[in-house]
Amino acid sequence: LLTVAGALEVMGEAPPPAVQQGGPGRLLSASTGDRADYWRVAAVAVADEPSLGIGAGGFARRWERERDELVFVRDAHNLYLETLAELGPVGLGALLAVVAAPLVARRRCVHSDGPALAAYLALAAHAGVDWDWELPAVTLCLLLLGVVLLHADGRASTRRLGRATRVGLSIAAAALVSLGVIVSLGAASLDEADRALDRGDAATARENARRARRLAPWSAEPWQLLGEAELAAGRVPRAQAHLRRATREDPRSWTAWLALAVATDGVERAAAIGRARELNPLAPEIEFVAGDP
Structure with a gap:
């Protein structure tokens, strides 16, 4: 492909680059943009492989096959739908278990950590409409908020792990x-x-x-x-x-x-x-x- 690209450049006939999936300003927009198309392709992938999914990282390839215009897209702009499409129900279940763990642990302490809970829910919900969960800073915030929710009551566990567990x-x-x-x-x-x-x-x-x-x-x-x-x-x-x-x-x-x-x-x-x-x-x-x- 590099040989092809070099020939294109020398001949002055390089094909137009694919349009990127969006700039930083788009993250603040309330418009769905082309998300409906991304979600449609992901939904078709779910229908094609409902049990096992199309494989990790498979959405980008499915998009290349199904797209109607020359737009480069790597993510479905919906973490949960993309996970279901790529990894199937098992993968989605594992993801939801991780996301829900802090919520389940804090179900009786809603008022003691309201701001952290609200921020955590906002980030988790936003992952369903965009791809910025892939940015380390965003995901790190989500993880830190999850830790806050798990330990906001200040009651740290004193139970020691067994030797076999620690070794494992x-x-x-x-x-x-x-x-x-x-x-x-x-x-x-x-x-x-x-x-x-x-x-x-x-x-x-x-x-x-x-x-x-x-x-x-x-x-x-x-x-x-x-x-x-x-x-x-x-x-x-x-x-x-x-x-x-x-x-x-x-x-x-x-x-x-x-x-x-x-x-x-x-x-x-x-x-x-x-x-x-x-x-x-x-x-x-x-x-x-x-x-x-």
């Missing part, structure tokens, strides 16, 4: 921290591979893509970047093999299919372009590749 919690915390570090390192390698491709450094891109593949073996993106790096280095057969692997690992990635189209020809190229169009009909990059024999 410590192991779980260490595992989560380790996983977070691994994921962060993998993401950093992917970013570096992207930057290397952007500056034409195929060797560095290949090295970082391989590192990302080791750190995140569940992800198809390292295979795609490795294929693009091999293609940039002129190793077409290797590039094709890696890009085919990327489409097998993640058949719903339109960028992987488009990269495969760039690296192949004939029937396989046409099929890859067709699949990319199915997944993102309005992407101008696809039409550029399709028009470049």
